[in-house]
Amino acid sequence: MTVKDRFLKYVSFYTTSDENSETVPSTARQLALGRYLADELAAIGLENAHMDALGYVYGYLPPSPDRAGEDAVGFIAHMDTAPDAPGDKIRPKTVLYAGGDIPLSDTEAIREDTFECLSRYVGQELIVTDGTTLLGADDKAGVAEIVSAVAYLKDHPDVSHRGVAVCFTPDEEIGRGADHFDKAQFPAPFAYTVDGGALGEIEYENFNAASVKVAVKGVNIHPGSAKNKMKNAALLACEFVSRLPAAETPAHTEGYEGFYHLTDLSGCEMNAEVRLIIRDHDREKFEARKAFVETLCEYLNTVYGEGTFTPEIKDSYYNMKEMILPHFHLIEAAEEAMRKAGAQPVTVPIRGGTDGARLSYEGLPCPNLSTGGENFHGVHEFISVQAMETMVDVLVNLAR
Ligand SMILES: [Zn+2]
Incomplete structure (x- = not known):
């Protein structure tokens, strides 16, 4: 299964979270995707692949035999989508982008003059919405990239790699994704959230x-x-x-x-x-x-x-910067992994927070990486298939 196919499968699940709910996860519908992902991780052959009672999905890919003594790397993404825009019945469309505006429906379009980032995508295959919902690349692109990276490592025993701990959380969009993260299920001393925007972004400074x-x-x-x-x-x-x-x-x-x-x-x-x-x-x-x-x-x-x-x-x-600076090798490793995959790394300060910021203060240093998506939380959200493929390579490089 390609990263594109995985992504299209995951966005078919309705996983909008709800800040007015007191339950964990905030919406029971997130559990359907959680169960699907736990099964998929198990089928790929990860150890301890399961979803816990609160909707957190875990799995662990053991290291290649020659890498047993090394620290594992962790990858985290979230399964919910933002309540800011409708997230049900997403009808994604793929377009080979040749420039100009991208019509989504009779009334909606991604316009070149409003979304200047479009010019970078000429010649790429883009996945867009039908103009009535968000797309859910935030953060199902991150989920698809992580699953594809561990599947690649499993399929290529010749590629020597460290252990890889995986976690998919519910309720990130309502600020609760880190609330019930269980470190005991996640045997890695540091991790990356894969929840950023345009390809190449590396974030370790937040508000x-x-x-x-x-x-x-x-x-x-x-x-x-x-x-x-x-x-x-x-x-x-x-x-x-x-x-x-x-x-x-x-x-x-x-x-x-x-x-x-x-x-x-x-x-x-x-x-x-x-x-x-x-x-x-x-x-x-x-x-x-x-x-x-x-x-x-x-x-x-x-x-x-x-x-x-x-x-x-x-x-x-709090700003995770002070927790990341003592582990700056995490940023250098991410930059190198990006360059090797053909992406230009850019470090940008986040004008917001991430689950990684919370986890960094709970003893799991956790910078954030791009997914390749753009215009999150609205109907103009889109993602490039090439960017997703590059991010799979980036994650594989980080595990090498
Ligand atoms: Zn997100």
Whole structure:
């Protein structure tokens, strides 16, 4: 089976995750793909191939006899697709791209002038959607590339390789993919997530992330007799928001620049609530942003009375860079594996997080590699078959 055939098979499974669900996995439909993959890994001949009760799929390819003493390498990808766009009844189409816009339906197209990356794909075979769903290359391309790499190693006993630990997780798109990862089932001291975008990307710097909830308590009195007495919580919440740095939002920042992002604002005269997320690649600046929110609340409390503003700040994840730098051979090995496969490695900072960031802080250093896909989480998502084939070679090279 080719990597393309595997990919087309996997996208036929409906695996959208659901952030409003409390179950593990968040949607039972993910288990169908998990069972299929566990069976496929077992059929390829991996040891310990199974899906656990929480929907995590594991498998292990032992090393070639001459490589028994070496560390195994791990590969991780996620089975769920993003809730941001419909993920059911995906009808993929392949096109041999000759340039110009790619029509998806009567009303949707991947337009050259909007998606500048298209020009790099002239002459390649692309898999696109019918314009009504996402494609699911994020991250079924990663799954297909990993399965194809271990199948290749199994089929080619002449290719000497290290042990390869494999894991496919549910619920990455809702930030829970690392929650129930079981290191005991994964006999590798480091790993790569295969969950990035364009071919060649190697990522080991991500945001430090925190979520903020500010509760605002008001005093309500009949508006006819409220003079000098009413404290309107909704207005105070607006004042808090207006005092955040206006240019430090997602809409005004890029690269390594951090931000405050207002995600929700609600309330009435009595009670209001402001929700923010804070992001910054730099740990010191990240801590300073959290301190700014606390100082702002303290200041506003001196103006409006103690207990008017109560911030609750929770760290979500940290930049994996400090966990990867002591193991920089992982990045160098990935760069070399890419070059040998004919891809140009590029290291880019992620303006988000990955499961690998969480795992890196739990003792499994885990940078992220490209899948070859583009325009994730929407109907314009597509992937090049050649890029997938190259990524299979990259993973095989990393196991060699
Ligand atoms: Zn992903």
